[in-house]
Amino acid sequence: MSELFNANPVVFSTTKPSSSRLAEKSAQSLWLYDNSDTEEEGNEVEEIDQDEVFDLIRSIYDPEHPNTLEELRVVSASQVTVGHNRIKVEFTPTVPHCGMSTLIGLSIRVRLLRSLPSRYKVDIMVQPGSHQSEHSVNKQLNDKERVAAALENPPLVETVEKCLANTCAHDHAH
Numbered sequence: 538m539s540e541l542f543n544a545n546p547v548v549f550s551t552t553k554p555s556s557s558r559l560a561e562k563s564a565q566s567l568w569l570y571d572n573s574d575t576e577e578e579g580n581e582v583e584e585i586d587q588d589e590v591f592d593l594i595r596s597i598y599d600p601e602h603p604n605t606l607e608e609l610r611v612v613s614a615s616q617v618t619v620g621h622n623r624i625k626v627e628f629t630p631t632v633p634h635c636g637m638s639t640l641i642g643l644s645i646r647v648r649l650l651r652s653l654p655s656r657y658k659v660d661i662m663v664q665p666g667s668h669q670s671e672h673s674v675n676k677q678l679n680d681k682e683r684v685a686a687a688l689e690n691p692p693l694v695e696t697v698e699k700c701l702a703n704t705c706a707h708d709h710a711h
Contacts, residue, residue: 584619585619585624585653585657586619587614587617587618587619588614590617590619590624590626590649590653591612591613591614591617593648593649593652593653593704594606594612594617594626594645594648594649594704595607595612596703596704597612597641597644597645597648597700597701597703597704598699598700598701598702598703599611599631599637599641599700600637600640600641600644600696600699600700601637605703606628606641606645609631610629610631611628611629611630611631611641612626612628612629612645616628616629616664622656622657622658623657623658623659623660624649624653624657624658624659624660625659625660625661625662626645626649626659626660626661626662627662627663627664627665628641628642628645628661628662628663628664629663629664629667630663630667630668633667633668633669634668634669635668638663638668638670638674639674639677639678640693640696640697640700641700642661642662642663642674642677642678643678643684643687643688643693643697644697644700644701645661646659646661646678646684647688647697647701648701648704660679661675661678661679662675662678662679663675
């Protein structure tokens with residue numbers, strides 16, 4: 538990549554992740570949630586809250602900079618909405634013409650797909666009014682076929698894995 542979309546982003550300080558059951562379970566399994574727990578406990582299903590979802594995505598690296606999405610204020614806890622088996626994450630690109638927005642959204646989606654029980658439907662959106670191609674980016678990020686096709690592209694998957702590299706270290710630090 539020859540030109541950065543945002544060569545000098547503002548970097549903010551971060552808060553400490555909340556201690557959560559997600560962090561404890563991550564040390565036990567590649568997947569943060571082992572669905573066998575729900576079978577053994579009967580119908581009791583533990584709900585996930587906004588802070589737990591934010592803890593999963595806050596340490597994703599930006600594709601252009603050595604900073605996390607939290608440090609760049611691309612994601613925040615207030616941009617996560619959790620309903621019954623539905624999670625919506627809005628993110629704010631650092632600039633309105635950010636060409637990395639779909640990659641950032643894809644990284645968030647992959648992180649949540651790997652970390653949450655399969656019963657959750659996840660919607661990933663750019664913050665309304667924050668990107669010049671908002672509708673197009675949202676459509677790409679929430680179309681199963683487009684996401685599946687993107688995840689079959691080895692260079693793209695490699696870039697997503699680099700963005701997610703910090704999340705594994707973050708999980709095991711708790």
